[in-house]
Amino acid sequence: MGVPTPKQFCPILGRPLISYTLQALERVCWIKDIVVAVTGENMEVMKSIIQKYQHKRVSLVEAGVTRHRSIFSGLKALAEDQLNCKLSKPEIVIIHDAVRPFVEEDILLKVVTAAKEHGAAGAIRPLVSTVISPSTDGCLDHSLERARHRASEMPQAFLFDVIYEAYQQCSDYDLEFGTECLQLALKYCGTKAKLVEGSPDLWKVTYKRDLYAAESIIKERISQEICVVTDTEEDNKHVSHLLEEVLKSELNHVKVTSEALCHASRDLQQIILDQCYNFVCVNVMTSDFQETQKLLSMLEESNLSFLYPVVVISVHFLDFKLVPPSQKMENLMLIREFAKEVKKRNIWLCGLLISYPQDEQKRQESLRQGAIVIASLIKERNSGLIGQLLIA
């Protein structure tokens, strides 16, 4: 990858890659324990990650010098019924890579079910490139027929006894140079693994470009929903409704909901619980940030911004013809102070002043501009713009 940080610890939106992978596994309620093999030098880093992101059901074991030795360490920890050890031997064990953060419950279930029946199972993908075999002089010896081969990916699942037996039997050469767990189960236990077609998302973060791709995928995933929040009476609600409509028509593929800040906000609480990470707060009260502050307090009280940065855009409307924007800006510049405060809680606050002229066509155009700015703030999730007051 060309960076000094081991790739599983590289940050994506501020959080180490491995934390995303742990989150993906944790989400699956039928996974009882997660054992992570970590080298001695990274043990403290790993412990602090688990603490900071409150990962549950995770045990750490010391990694070996090769992939197979690390897996063997993990299996041993599950096999041994030590005193003071909260781990117990499972029926099925899943083997997964720290650098494959996008594993879904669906494929986990498929490999586990197949492992129960066949003793072993693993995810596969079609080959992207043709595979060739070089001769010793660095020339082409032969190429493999692409349709007859597959890339072996993760996750894989095994009857615990099968894979543990295989690791106990296998040679030092296997432990040093082997790469394929399915092969060990075949070689030492005669278990023919079932191969399960996986999605492209299973790919392994290997190069720097994969880190870029992972960041874009995560940004895309948390930008699928925008909640427009407002605190006004019905008859004043017009402007926020208009903005909501424009957002809906401008942002395809994004779910736009709207919620009231008032009335104890049961619905808004639900939206937060359902993990919407993007809020557009429409301010129409006399005090410029009354609504925004209310929303920020609710978000701070929830644990929403724990795993992902939450974007809040505080929207203000103004007829630039009647009031020069500069006059309003004086007050709105206060947003920088609010933003600095909530940034500590991983809430990324920006302001947006939308021109609101009398002329309907012009108004529609400035709402459209506003929607474009909102879309790009949410999609790009650029921390350098925290506290800025933008204009549409």
Place this chain on the structure above:
Amino acid sequence: MGVPTPKQFCPILGRPLISYTLQALERVCWIKDIVVAVTGENMEVMKSIIQKYQHKRVSLVEAGVTRHRSIFSGLKALAEDQLNCKLSKPEIVIIHDAVRPFVEEDILLKVVTAAKEHGAAGAIRPLVSTVISPSTDGCLDHSLERARHRASEMPQAFLFDVIYEAYQQCSDYDLEFGTECLQLALKYCGTKAKLVEGSPDLWKVTYKRDLYAAESIIKERISQEICVVTDTEEDNKHVSHLLEEVLKSELNHVKVTSEALCHASRDLQQIILDQCYNFVCVNVMTSDFQETQKLLSMLEESNLSFLYPVVVISVHFLDFKLVPPSQKMENLMLIREFAKEVKKRNIWLCGLLISYPQDEQKRQESLRQGAIVIASLIKERNSGLIGQLLIA
């Protein structure tokens, strides 16, 4: 990829992927002709891309229904000495994919040199995943030793007569189901291709995540240099010099240069010719946008923004204690009009108002804030922020 547009036409920073690949090949002066195989339905799109981005030395042929048939079409176009045809038979032909935009001259030279000696040569990469062979019942038959196999990538190069002969000889089955040109040269001409280790950059844009990765790589490549432009006399130059210093210390890996707008600007012209895509224009004259306008005119006259969007950040300084920023903002809001105008030329203009207090420590802090905003505008190249006036 899950999108309706064929991947070679997917836009990256507004420009279709294939145009980046053509640019990479065009740059290499010893490549005489570039033949692109295009399906009938995409012929007009391809013609308009070539025209819009002024690609040179490109001929189009109609693609076949499979990869091998398309390559054969391209070879025929080079082989036949038709009347009115500007193509002539080359000694060596390179075969490359439209969806591998990051091919470097270095690897092109290596495969061509090796092809001259061996008759055929191709780039290879280590395998990322273990390759396995499934049995007919969807179980593991055997896994291949990873160290003994390689992924065959592009570019590949051939003595023209060798590969043309191979395609003329090969069977319909090969043309329908084959994937590997090196294999055809081996099978039909007995030519053992030399395998050349390539860089990770040779990877093929296959999935949506690859498009994300490609965009990030391109953004990174054009963000390696920032030119700070100023038009003041030496003794006034202080402020731009300070900003330059902070940019240098805040932005590692980025080359920060500074140039004067005055004196016919020979040096600035050279920076533009050398393809710096990021400009910070420090405005200290009485008229708020005098310098920025001068710079914009120069950029418009050059063809710099032709292939990539050029980011220009118009920087203004103000002691917020002495003059409330709102007062200055009134004028600076004009930036939206300038931005709208130059956006048509692919120049992305933003404004940045940096607080400039008397207190040195505070001043340093606001310059640092300014550098962070500049860095994120340049790195993220977010078109949604065009025309905004940011504050540090």
